[in-house]
Amino acid sequence: MIGLVVGMIWLAVELTSCTGDSSDSPPPAAPETVAGIDANGDGIRDDIEVYIDATYPVSTQGETNRALRQFARAAQSTMIDASEPAPSVAHAAERFRALECLMARRPGDFHLPFVELRARLLNTAARSLAYLQADNHVRAGNVPLLPADHWSGACL
């Protein structure tokens, strides 16, 4: 019995002391850039692709998966080009088309998937500020809207 208690204490100490200077500890994470890592070069950050594919598997939710990927790609371009007025307006139009596609695919519940995805896309202060900076280039609000009966046509 005593041996069991000692063993449990030892296990608890081991499990809660992972911050030691073990040689197996990973190196400190590099500061994340606005662009992040897009190993396959498809315009979507790798962590975002993992999230979309895990939450909306292609096998059962292919249309939602593609609509969210379309938005993620446009948002990624938005953040990268946030200091440039003309590209920012063009990327805003791309985001609008992606959102119209999402509304066509999920007219009853498009908002929470958007909120969840955007929160992950803008997961650092630099990315959040870049996204807002891009919005400031579209002050004139001159991005046209597609009517609802054309939203499906916005899907790429």
Added chain:
Amino acid sequence: MTRTGMALALTVAWIVAASSMDRAHAQIATPPACQNVMAPRTTVFFVNGVTTTLDDARLNAGKLELEFLNRLPGMSAAVQANCHVFALNYNPTGGEVNDFFEAAQQQLDITPTRFWLELEGLNLFTRELIRDALEAPLTDLNRIDASTIERHAVAYREQIASPSCRRVLIVPHSQGNLYTNAAYDLLFSQAPSPPAGAIKIVGVATPAQTVAGNGLYRTSTTDVLINAIRLIRPGTLPPNTNWGITPLLLSPSYSGGHSFIGYLSADPSRTDILSDIESSLTALAAVNPC
């Protein structure tokens, strides 16, 4: 379990249930009047509020269009005889969302991810954050951007005037109500004045003390942000609808009771707003805009 924990659990459960499979979705049909090029046109403008990015504004306008189209078959013949064209008169709020973001990080030490998840949630509508980041844009008319008011007024005038000859309905949310009132006043202070009754307003979650042109409005009793503004400015229009008993008010993303999509997802607020829209469109249908 804490309130935040329970709200997060409810949200996760909701998302899991809602996202389990793509629903079969029908193509959104073109309303009959919009298939007739001779049918009169009415432009329905959405004007966004203070915590609204450009993407949020697009989705808010889309939600308005979807809910309107769902309700249209039951609306009056006069409304159904018109083709309704939805548009966005964007009220740039990037600087204000930026201020809100930075204040939230400083005061609440929250992660950017949580800020975006809870942008219109109860946890961010604290007394201090409202005071530091939102109160002035919602109460100080001097903070309203004159060029934006001018641009909005020009857009309304272009719709009403020949060759467009369209009636105009404006649905502003939150701070958008201040911009809409100001643009309406500007429109009717300049010659040539549009025909009386060619433009109507149905405000949502308004921090204003009036609706220009004797328009209609709906503010919820559970709108934490507008309730806070009313404490500062007692003349703010009183609440006249609510969200009923809804899980939205437990969700981190909607619990502030101020979200436009929340207003159009919960009842009776959704039904009240759509009824106001129908009565305004019926009145507009009787007016010859040009």
